Amino acid sequence: METVTGLVDGLRRAGVREVDTSTRRRAEYSSDASLYRVPPEAVVFPRDDDEVAATLAVCREQGVPLTSRGAGTSIAGNAVGPGVVLDFSRHLNQVLAVDPDARTARVRPGLVLDALQRELKQYGLRFGPEPSTHSRCTFGGMIGNNSCGSRALAYGKTSDNVVDLDVLAGTGERLTATRGADPASSPVLTSVHEAVRAHLATIRTELGTFDRQVSGYSLEHLLPENDFDVARALVGTEGGCAVLLGATVSLVESPAAALIVVLGYPDMAAAADAVPALLPYRPTSLEGMDHRIVDAVRGKRGDSAVPALPGGQGWLFLELGGASVAELLPTARQVIADAGAVDSEIVTDPGQQAALWKIREAGAALSQRSTENKPAYAGWEDAAVPPAKLGAYLREFDALMADRGLSGMPYGHFGDGCVHVRVDYPLTDGPSGVRVFRDFLTDAARLVASYGGSMSGEHGDGRARGELLPLMYSPAALAAFAAVKDAFDPDGVLNPGVIVRPAPLDADLRVAQAPPVRTGLGFTYPHDHGDLTTAVHRCTGVGVCRADNTGSGGVMCPSYVATRDEKDSTRGRSRVLQEAINGTLVSGLRSPEVRESLDLCLSCKGCSSDCPAGVDMATYKAEVLHQTYRRRVRPASHYTLGWLPRWARLAAHAPALANAALRAPGLSTVAKRFGGIDARRSLPSFARTTFRRWFERHRPQSTDGDPVLLWVDTFTDHFTPEVGVAAVRVLEDAGFTVRLPRRGLCCGLTWISTGQLDAAKRILGRSVGALAPAAADGVPIVGLEPSCTAVFRGDAPDLLGDKETSAVSGAFHTLAELLTRHRPQWTPPDLTGTTVVAQPHCHQHAVMGWETDRALLAAAGAEVTAAGGCCGLAGNFGVERGHYEVSVQVAESALFPAVRAAGEDATVLADGFSCRTQLDDLLDRRGVHLAELLAAKRS
Template sequence: MTLELMHMPGSGQQTAASPAEALHTAVARLRAEVGGEVDDTVRRRAEYSTDASNYRVVPGVVVAPRDADDVLAAVAVARETGVPLTSRGGGTSIAGNAIGTGIVLDFSRHLNRIEAVDPEARTARVQPGVVLSDLQRAAGKHGLRFGPDPSTHTRATLGGMIGNNACGPHAVAYGKTADNVASLTVVDGTGRQYTAGRGLDPIPGLDALVGSQLALLRTEFGRFARQASGYSLEHLLPEKGAHLARALVGTEGTAAVLLDAEVDLVPVAPARVLVVLGYPDMPAAADAVPALLGHHPLAVEGLDARLVDVVRRHHGSGRVPPLPKGAGWLMIEVGGADTAEALRTGEAIAADAQALDHTVFPAGPAATAMWRIREDGAGLAGRTAEGRQAWPGWEDAAVPPEHLGAYLREFETLMDGYDVTGLPYGHFGDGCIHVRIDLPLEDGGTSRSSGAESGGGEVMRDFLHDAARLVASYGGSLSGEHGDGRARSGLLPLMYSAEALDLMGRFKALFDPDRVLNPGVLVDPRPVDADLRRPAAPSLPLRRGLQLAEDSGDFAKAVHRCTGVGKCRADNSASGGFMCPSYQATHDEKDSTRGRARVLQEMVNGTLVEGGWRAPEVQESLDLCLSCKACASDCPAGVDMAAYKSQALHERYRGRLRPRTHYTLGRLPAWLRLLGRTGRLGPALANALTRVRPLARPLLRLAGIDPRRGVPRFASETFSRGWRREQRVVAGADAPRVVLWADSFSDVLSPSVPQAAARLLGDAGFDVTVPERSACCGLTWISTGQLDGARARLTDLLDVLAPHAEAGHLIVGLEPSCTAVLRSDLLELCGDDPRARQVADATRTLAELLTDHLPQHSTWTPPDLNGVTAVVQPHCHQHAVLGFDADRRLLAAAGVTVRELAGCCGLAGNFGMEQGHYDVSVAVAENSLLPALREAGAETVLLADGFSCRTQAADLAGARGVHLAELLHRKGAGAAEER
């Protein structure tokens, strides 16, 4: 990609240097003058080649400054070499505001300190990389909060919010970011460093410019609350306090680079209530908004039934609380001195709303679930009901609220005319609509209505121009909070007069005369159809391996599920998710789901990451992926990096020699089965050898295992062999039959688990049967990308289990990762075999069986475990594929006091055992598991169904974990003996 360098006559820069020479000089100087990381490797540039937008602009170098001096040095290098500089926070910008060709400054890595919170003055001073949710926690200790709160608050930075003038649902009560900024310390494109607040003095010529343009400033800028497009120059007016800091908010890094900010805080409402109003459709809901604003709500959000249906398909109906009748809903949050007052206000709103129906949710799980739907909207709306990819670009236009209903009706007509669809939602109280649209970017731009061929960028360009004309006709704004970036800057002439655009250019020239700060945005913008990412990615159909059926078998389509919303960067302790444990440990973009997806996207593109599947950048990017699969459920866009890693390994090593661990750990069940054939001698000998550390360490190294790891103890007799020897029958002939499938780990390494499960199921009234021969699900083959071997094992497993499924018997799995294979990977690898669906549909967890499928005649109830406290480590694959709700219900019914952990244990099967991964594995365990074990009392039980989780706890903390089957059966048997 060509590096764009912008120069102005008389700037004094050395314009003779070519772009490549200038970049080379800049990188050398950055390495000499910046204390933070300076990285111009291909992999790093790939990770930062896009944000959450449609655009792809490969940077020349990525810099992670450690302090303000590093920022000043980087700006000086940019000025003196002419290399463009772009500021970046969490990289969640949807408009392409945070990507650039030259230097990209990542403030999130190190400049993320909250410098002060002053509860008396109700202010906070923050560095640009502070994540909003961290500020909210710090301010919340004083009963305060920052007013604006975009849905990406768990990873959006204050610097990014200031750059885009972010808002969020509570802006209807507290205003935009600009309205909540007191002062900004910045360095501009001339090298000046100053604190901007009230007053225009820091910038020579600004006072004169404002004085000459008062009429224009009063008529074209700040016409309504959500006019976020262009520069917010209305703040320069004397009646607005001549507030330079607020005028710099929303300039998207084109006028100055932020060093720190003082922001205002507001009191937290003591009590809140969420009122949900149902209407026939979204325009009808919008029509009702103006009459409700007089109740002074804290938030007024719109939610479309089609988006709720996506949630149900993606997460299940249990994620959606009961909603009032309707196909479009308003979510209205109100506050009060106490819950009673908030409820009265909520009922008053419902009385005035003229809605079909309404529901009032006090603060609690149901209200939280509603907000979760709203927060995940950007990712969930990324696929239509038909499975087509939907794109941003026209995702946050705003009109005055009194015009919102009419605008929505015309907007739906416009989409119909282009034969595109979208799922509208957004901040209806401010007239701001979010929508992602299935513009034909990935199919080359073929019109679905006419069949005519045209570039996807051309279709998008024409649609955006028509949409801009429509919103301008209502006196609206192209952007209501995300900024213009590369998506909408080229449309500004459809909203502003030529005089207003000229004023914006003259404003920028006072701060950045040589135009080195984020060029191509707002002033002299790039065309809206330039630098598009998806049309530049060719199709990559898979010939073998995973089917990727939901993505038509196209790897390019699958990896472009990642839209960059960055939920993988959220703090799991705050978000309650499991996603991206390696990022939680390193806080490096390389180790986020998004960073990996970007590298894979660049591999598909082929112009930056060369070498295809065998590119070293792909190997390095995927190395620390734990294959936890949490992204498959936690990522609102449905990115499944574990699957992509498995396919990438399959392609990389097909027909080639593999790493040692692929033959040892990757084929561990085969070795276990071979060991089992030696009778009791083999396990005894193996246990003796591995207990002698001087002997064990070289053996571990030879196998590619970190020598600091322990080796699990091998059982003297497998569960399945003992079962067949005893020929056990645990229930009468009239009992419903259930198939107890003992996976390789449970069978050989933890036979006490299936033994306990068999007795427990018998006590519950089931006729328990165990397959006549053992069969492996191929889990370790899958995680190491040996997909042909995995398919062979799954086919064998189908031979064993399918007759039971065909007979209507349920299959119970005990190891979560292996059970998850039967519910997910089995369909990906053997989906063309009708037996695969039968087995997947018949598979249940132990908790699901005991809560939802007890025999009619059963009188079984969970044992009384009141007084038992348990640290509960859900397995990542159970969280991602199977769900943990049934386990929660079962434990609650038993009376267990639960501390449920959020996050991976860090072992993740073969990952934590491999050489080179030990330190990251331990760091992941330190996120939740190890601190919980250190804090636990002596009598606390560690409940962990995953063999890996129990192994990690034993290895790192000396804690013995138990399986749910062991906990319930042991306590139940004890109670029976007492009776």
């Protein structure tokens, strides 16, 4: 504690403004996207170069390790350290300058790659290398690891695209690292130059032997014949030699047109054998995969996520770029003639090309579960061999996995000879599983070295492979690495334990340390063997939750998009929960750290579909609230908002009186204060007549249609009965006879979201029992409120876990699903000329999907734009005191800009009551339900 206090005091005296030593923050930064857990003593968020220099000076003075970090997407343990972690992504994340004539850009280390790419579009330029993490990886991380990506075949590695680097050496000296640097201009460079001169023969013979030799340091750039290029040599040193302050990077022109030649082969190794013959065609990308990845995408995302592929079990995606598609077609045909494929296809349509690349990107994420549906881990993630040897290497590598009883889903940049794979090491087996991990990595390193390859082809060695470098390099080469490291960082302050004098590869592994937790739980966790410990350890840290996915229609993670704080990412929350379950940094689920971490979780369920590891933070939050407050006094909002259906049924006896009371200035203020509701929120009005009462008086068009059971949720019944009325008219128009379930039923949504799971199971169980006969008779059930429908489709099986619940779950449909599946002959009203900006409800996005709604609207002729992200109200979240500002920020991230851009004449489609309430409350814009839109246009 004294050491930490002295560190913090030293940093503050030096003028460093944001220093966080809280247990929660240390838990969030204890890991990256790797298998390693190293809690730091402090996390610093520097605001300028002076603060970076001051932090380094204090660390040198006190002998505290310093680790630089961007998005924390490093999969080899490159971005974790025991001392101070410098997070550049919060403040030092700008594009400083773009020179389109020179084709260069000046960037800060915390800048996300996609942010630069968006700015460069106006110039027709781009940064060439593009890792699959492009939506969240930062330039500091890319430079640290020498990142590549699928188009590095055409544009080179990151090291091929740097002009100069502004760095602080470990000595504290500030340098401009560039090509042709004068060794005499700096004490550090003088020492580096002397180290290189002492190892010239070794560097010339062992380094730079093929393009993807990323393991170790790329000292070949420091040779005299390469003009002592210090910038390129520092790329890939993983923050162990210098701290990056800024970089000038070179840009390339975006091709005007592109096409993809998809080539099918009997298996992936056969596809790899074909690569050398295809490289002379100079593709911009040449990616390889097999049925394992494709099957994983189908299994997780459905058949529609995989476009038709040529015959075979292994495929190459060969991309050609040029001035026009017509210009590229002759080359594409010649590629097919020389490829030796069993089947092939030329894809010119940009939409189809995007769908193909989505297989590749989705597969990369989904490979976190092996073919045996076990957790698959990083460790041996990006080995590379010369492309001519790739097929033979893949056959031996698959045999090695099979021999050890392991599995994975290999894929990768075959044009560069780089293969990605996550392997299902049995790490939960304890020491025996760790031995399997160590033995496999050792043998895999020997295998790749026997092919003249590199253990790392683009992600760096980190903590996973540094110990294995002697299997790839001679003692002389390792001595050269150490000499250069010591010249830059003589005190060993920068990222120790990585590459030079590495930590053991099985030290500090991030694995579940707690025994299984299977009793006393609210949820059944069927996908995690009923174990909460397994569930909260799903997160592998790839950081998709740190990306702004709203532009692509994603939802995860709305609070992070608003705050840009790791605390509010799904990954940050997972780390805190892992520490709490393990009883390590955080002392249990009732700890204040867990409460802080989950406070801004909107329970939107976006992560349950968008997170590649299948993290479901809404479920975990409900479970934590259940465990925390079970048989205890709860926050006020749990009784007001959590019991909303009860209060609504009570108010239905005198809705006018209830509305008057809730709007009376004094009474309204008191009610909000004692109800835990933010004073700035207006309260929705209870309807004068409930939907059920309207239905009792309703005379159906016909009683001979196919029966459909219309689920009557609290929001439709008591607040917006017009939605139910419209739905009845649409269903009857489609030839259905509408029935309602008996009174007094509820899905239990508000009890679930507030963690009152015992009550939720009782309420939901009664509803399932009442609906089961209809489901058994094959009567479809349609839900109008997406969150309530999602309870039956998602939460109910996980809460109740019986066959009756599964049958009811399978009978539930959204309105669009019901019309599409059960009335394909039904013709929707003509929406030609109607501009629709839609807000797909988060729960619908996560559980049911919104593509059926989109297709229905498109078939009706509407011009549809779907806003990404969350509305920000999210049930009780945005109403609760303390959440208002974030609720507004979330709404402003995607929904509100989309509505404003659409104009006053556009129809705002929002099936969720919360979404419509947020629009009305904050934007004074009325949103309509799909049922209302269809009914209005039909009438």
